[in-house]
Amino acid sequence: MTMHTGGCHCGNIRLGFSTGLDPSQIEVRACQCSFCVKHGSRAVADPDGRLIISVKDETRLHRYRFGLRTADYLLCRECGVYVAAITADDNARAIVIVNALDDQGRFSQRPIPVDFDAEGKAQRQARRRARWMPVEVSFE
Numbered sequence: 001m002t003m004h005t006g007g008c009h010c011g012n013i014r015l016g017f018s019t020g021l022d023p024s025q026i027e028v029r030a031c032q033c034s035f036c037v038k039h040g041s042r043a044v045a046d047p048d049g050r051l052i053i054s055v056k057d058e059t060r061l062h063r064y065r066f067g068l069r070t071a072d073y074l075l076c077r078e079c080g081v082y083v084a085a086i087t088a089d090d091n092a093r094a095i096v097i098v099n100a101l102d103d104q105g106r107f108s109q110r111p112i113p114v115d116f117d118a119e120g121k122a123q124r125q126a127r128r129r130a131r132w133m134p135v136e137v138s139f140e
């Protein structure tokens with residue numbers, strides 16, 4: 001496993017994405033939902049990997065929810081960077097935003113546009129359980 005570090009711009013949120021895959025092998029997804037399009041988001045996840053999110057000041061962590069409200073989109077209130085999304089159910093799974101990683105350039109696959117607007121809630125939760133990765137959020 002290699003850990004790819006990253007975080008928001010001001011340092012309030014730090015990321016550690018652990019994966020056994022080479023970054024060049026990991027599928028990069030460009031979600032076409034209205035939120036991700038506005039951010040130009042490119043996301044990755046390794047279901048066999050892990051994401052660790054460390055937050056210094058929880059009051060400066062924003063959890064944005066919209067649509068089916070089945071995930072939290074994590075943004076830093078201080079610097080505005082969108083870093084990751086986490087499912088809102090018990091067994092949390094996450095994706096990490098490539099641009100928030102320090103070695104973003106190594107995730108070299110051409111982003112695949114993905115559109116999940118037609119999904120129902122159960123379908124969406126099942127897809128995330130299968131394709132997103134385990135996550136741990138800690139507060140310093």
Ligand SMILES: [Zn+2]
Pocket residue numbers: 008009010011012013076077078079080081
């Ligand atoms: Zn920040």
